Amino acid sequence: MIYIGLAGWGDHHLGESGRGKLTTYTGHFPIVELDSSFYAIQPERNMRKWNEETPEGFKFVVKAYQGMTGHLRGGQPFANDGQMFKDFVSSIQPLLETGKLLAVLFQYPPWFECSKENVENLREAKERMESISTKGNGKEISLALEFRHQSWFEGDMRERTLSFMKQEGWIHSICDEPQAGMGSVPIVLESTHTDAVIVRFHGRNVSGWTQKGRDNWREVRYLYRYSTEELMEWKERLELLQKQVKDVFVIFNNNSGGDAAGNAKQLMAMLGIDYEGLAPRQLDLF
Incomplete structure (x- = not known):
């Protein structure tokens, strides 16, 4: 099955029904990516609230906290890395307990290049997550991996990286993103896990992608609307992945220009998808 959703639920124009933005969102899509967990480990009460606001069968992709993926600049707000991982795993327990946690997404930064040291960093991160979850309620936490440095897929490293991900049990997060040199990765259309693969559409705004450091870079980085032709290409790719x-x-x-929801609905129509089990909705703007 192909499940389509958006990154976040607060910035999309989906119509308001007086029930809250997440509840409104769940009337349109069966999955969401939780980004706030990247900027700060969320209190468990937030996860419990979001769990209660979503229907049975709804899924969350939760982004790993930035300190867990090498994005954090400045001081470490935790006593040590072990405590940081422990607090993160504790925070996602409500989603894990109800089966609504699809995966924790480890998205590594553009400077995280292919090296022996970083391969060991990946192993260590996965071992920490597995060790902590085993000490808890014993439920397995699925982990997804996304690279932002081209060296992981250059030449013969492509097959070696994919083989490593398969052996280690990582879900592949495939990217459609601007091709802007070493700080971006090509579309690598291969699953590394038998149960799931994730595809993330970042847009193809090359100039916005490379503007990091400017005051408005967050506003333009994901400013892109996929054309019908581009989505048709992805329809075929997704059908291949399904096999x-x-x-x-x-x-x-x-999301920068409000195009995510419209493009998602367009792709759903192309694939002939009409999900069952969504929350009731009073108004369909699409």
């Missing part, structure tokens, strides 16, 4: 894996999860992250 490799049980479920394909698609996240539209081209």
Whole structure:
């Protein structure tokens, strides 16, 4: 099955029904990417609230906290890395307990290049997550991996990286993103897990992608609307991926101009998808 959703639920124009933005969102899509967990480990009460606001069968992709993926600049707000991982795993327990946690997404930065040291960093991160979850309620936490440095897929490293991900049990997060040199990765259309693969649409705004450091870079980085032709290409790719894996999860992250929801609905129509089990909705703007 192909499941389509968006990154976040607060910035999309989906119509308001007086029930709260997340509840409104769940009337349109069966999956969402939780980004706030990247900027700060969320209190468990937030996760419990979001769990209660979503229907049975709804899924969350939760982004790993930035300190867990090498993005954090400045001081470490935790006593040590072990405590940081422990607090993160504790925070997501409500979603894990109800089966609504699809995966924790480890998205590494553009400077995280392919090296022996970083391969060991990946192993260590996965071992920490597995060790902590085993000490808890014993429920397995699925982990997804996304690179932002081209060296992981250059030449013969492509097959070696994919083989490593398969051996280690990582879900592949495939990217559609601007091709802007070493700080971006190509579309690598291969699943590394039998149960799931994630596809994230970041847009193809090359100039916005490379403007980091400017005051408005967050506003323009994901400013892009996919054309009908581009989505048709992805329809074919997703159908190919479906033959490799049980479920394909698609996240539209081209949010800067408000294009994510429209593109997601367009792709759903192309695929002939009409999800069952969504929350009731009073108004459909699409």
